[in-house]
Amino acid sequence: MAYTLQAFVAPASGLPAELPPGLRVVVLPGSLVMIPLDTAAREHINVPMLPMTDEGHAELPETLANAARQLSQQSKLIYIEAEFFGGEGGQAAALFDQGRLTGIPCVAPDAINTALRWLGIEVGEHQDEFEAAGLGGRRETDDW
Numbered sequence: 001m002a003y004t005l006q007a008f009v010a011p012a013s014g015l016p017a018e019l020p021p022g023l024r025v026v027v028l029p030g031s032l033v034m035i036p037l038d039t040a041a042r043e044h045i046n047v048p049m050l051p052m053t054d055e056g057h058a059e060l061p062e063t064l065a066n067a068a069r070q071l072s073q074q075s076k077l078i079y080i081e082a083e084f085f086g087g088e089g090g091q092a093a094a095l096f097d098q099g100r101l102t103g104i105p106c107v108a109p110d111a112i113n114t115a116l117r118w119l120g121i122e123v124g125e126h127q128d129e130f131e132a133a134g135l136g137g138r139r140e141t142d143d144w
């Protein structure tokens with residue numbers, strides 16, 4: 001079964017009062033919010049689908065980095081993407097804080113869990129940070 005996710009995730013209190021046109025917020029567990037980069041959002045901010053896991057880029061596209069910088073002016077924010085099909089796939093993450101990229105974007109088997117830990121998500125009784133944040137709630141980004 002396929003799974004894709006492309007989104008920004010931030011503390012609920014960390015996003016600007018007004019989002020850029022075409023973006024919307026989904027409330028997640030753990031005092032987090034997600035801005036899914038569904039087809040309409042990607043078209044609006046001119047971002048390719050899964051540039052790191054699907055297209056194999058080591059760097060974020062400038063339009064994506066600019067959107068993350070804008071959204072992270074007041075707090076931490078992570079950009080995440082994942083793509084799996086038949087048990088094969090990958091995930092990537094980039095960390096932003098106060099409008100700046102923190103470190104190097106990462107493509108790794110635990111990239112999303114590491115990024116969620118950086119945001120302060122605790123596993124608790126869940127299997128991992130991904131589950132604790134409720135990111136498995138939909139199979140496709142467009143379904144959020």
